Amino acid sequence: MSLDPGSAAIIQLAWARRLGLDDGAFARALETGERITRVDDSAHSVEFVRLFGSSALVGPQWALDAAAGISDEEMAQHVTLLTITRTHGGHGQGSAALFFADDLPLLQTAEELTVSHGNPEAIELEGLCPPDDVNEVGLSDLENRYTIIHDDEGQRMPVACGAYSEWEGILAHMGVLVAPEWRRRGLGSLAASVAAHEALASGLTLQWRTDVSNKGSLATARSLGFSTGGIHTSVLLGQVR
Secondary structure, three states: OOOOHHHHHHHHHHHHHHHOOOOOOOHHHHHOOOEEEEEEEOOEEEEEEEOOOOEEEEEEEHHHHHHOOOOOHOOHHHHHHHHHHHHOOEEEEEEEEEEEEEOOOOOOOOOOEEOOOOHHHHHHHHOOOOOOHHHHHOOOHHOOOEEEEEOOOOEEEEEEEEEEEEEEOOOOEEEEEHHHHHOOOOOOHHHHHHHHHHHOOOOOEEEEEEOOOOOOHHHHHHHHHEEEEEEEEEEEOOOOO
């Protein structure tokens, strides 16, 4: 599905506020073709975002100086940020593809589902999943959780969770986690659909962020009807010994 023409501006507004920029920053950058920069010498990370043809870089002055003259295509690669921050302990984070939607088809299921809104079920699900998956999805940071429960003769087990957190009262930043033995059955898409329609009903635009190497998550976003919108690359800064 394609985004409504006004949705891109709404998404850029949310990101501008998230990055500490003024509301019209991305719109002006699209007109001038210049990268937006904001100096934050107290920052513990360096962040590069490209959205619908406009880009922004936020971090200490030395990082912005090092990035001058480097193209957006290169900045979108995690190795570039690691290289320019190496002497300041740059590490982690990576590059993530950004997908968005302002409407989605509702997924239907033949069987009746039990969906829990509670935290214990989401926490239990995290305990069933590899730490890398848990860290990437970050269910603990997403306030609204919808966990699909499998009931087998009274044995209740969380199998998938779709969740979202509000960004700037505009975006629903989504995440989906599925127990390993229940993957490849469409449960991730189903859990995502439940959370997505709850967010849409609240008037939010949907955001799906996933590591560029996570083929499963990329495929799920596309199959649900999300549109590609940009990329977010970041590194954490640490003490150099």
